[in-house]
Amino acid sequence: MKQPIPAAAFAAMRAAVEEYQLITPSSQATSAGIASRVAQELIASGFEVRTATRSVKRRRPRPRSRSPRGVCRTCERDYAITRDGRIREHNAPGQSTGCRGSRKTPVPGSITSAVVDRSRSSCST
Ligand SMILES: [Zn+2]
Structure with missing residues (x-):
């Protein structure tokens, strides 16, 4: 610089x-x-001869840890999974009423890990 x-x-x-x-x-x-x-x-002449105070490197904010997601059995959309492994409370698509799949276990095998890149997991069995 x-x-x-x-x-x-x-x-x-x-x-x-x-x-x-x-x-x-x-x-x-x-x-x-x-x-x-x-x-x-x-x-x-009024100048300072000293070690420049380097601007502290800002640490990049960590990418928001994505919570695992799973597919709702009722509306078949994917939502965040709560800690106890259930679908986050959500409304039925297009409605203001809660989906019946809320707070229930997701479709088995639909849970995506927070780490998995979903775009690359298409070939997994
Ligand atoms: Zn649902």
């Missing part, structure tokens, strides 16, 4: 290097000396 150097900071660095080269014989010039001079000049 490339961050733009503030023009004032760049000017301060250039000035520091030029000044260093002016006052230091080239035979005695060292990169450490230049770096030190640059850093001092930056600080003198």
